[in-house]
Amino acid sequence: MRIKNIALLATVLVPTLVLATGAEHHDVTLFNSDFFYRVLNFTIFAGLLYYLAANPIKAFFIGRSEGISNQLKEIEEMLEASKNQRVVAEENLVKAEAKAKEIIAEANHEAAMLSAKIVEKNEYFLALLEKQAEEKKALESKKATRKTIDTLLNDGFENSDITINEAKVVSLIAKKVA
Numbered sequence: 001m002r003i004k005n006i007a008l009l010a011t012v013l014v015p016t017l018v019l020a021t022g023a024e025h026h027d028v029t030l031f032n033s034d035f036f037y038r039v040l041n042f043t044i045f046a047g048l049l050y051y052l053a054a055n056p057i058k059a060f061f062i063g064r065s066e067g068i069s070n071q072l073k074e075i076e077e078m079l080e081a082s083k084n085q086r087v088v089a090e091e092n093l094v095k096a097e098a099k100a101k102e103i104i105a106e107a108n109h110e111a112a113m114l115s116a117k118i119v120e121k122n123e124y125f126l127a128l129l130e131k132q133a134e135e136k137k138a139l140e141s142k143k144a145t146r147k148t149i150d151t152l153l154n155d156g157f158e159n160s161d162i163t164i165n166e167a168k169v170v171s172l173i174a175k176k177v178a
Contacts (some may be wrong), residue, residue, distance in 0.1 A: 003051050010044040 003047065003054075006047055006050055007044075010040075010047060014040065014044060
């Protein structure tokens with residue numbers, strides 16, 4: 001509003017000052033020259049230029065500052081989001097490391113259990129093999145004893161060496177039947 005008043009006053013005063021010249025001829029001095037008119041014309045021109053260009057220039061700079069402010073806010077939001085993602089990633093890393101330790105401990109435990117089972121089975125099979133070896137040894141010992149007895153009985157005695165009478169045969173058969 002103030003600018004409009006100045007522009008209106010300038011449009012009224014400029015023609016008055018320009019047309020109000022005297023008829024006499026004076027020496028050119030600072031007050032008597034057209035310096036003030038030029039200054040006045042420049043002031044009017046600057047005022048009109050300001051009046052016409054001030055709002056678009058202000059709007060341009062306001063828009064530019066708002067654009068920069070919006071970009072800055074977006075950058076800050078992206079920075080905050082990346083910080084949050086970093087925190088989440090660090091938490092996930094800690095969880096993953098804990099999970100890895102848990103898996104390793106569980107794997108070691110399972111390996112110990114499997115190892116114990118394998119040792120137990122091996123001890124069982126070893127005991128079984130030892131038992132079978134003992135049984136086989138006893139069986140072989142019995143076979144050897146029988147063979148020796150058979151050999152002794154077959155080769156060592158002759159029919160003439162053994163005398164059997166009827167009383168002995170009847171008593172042996174009676175024992176077998178009873």
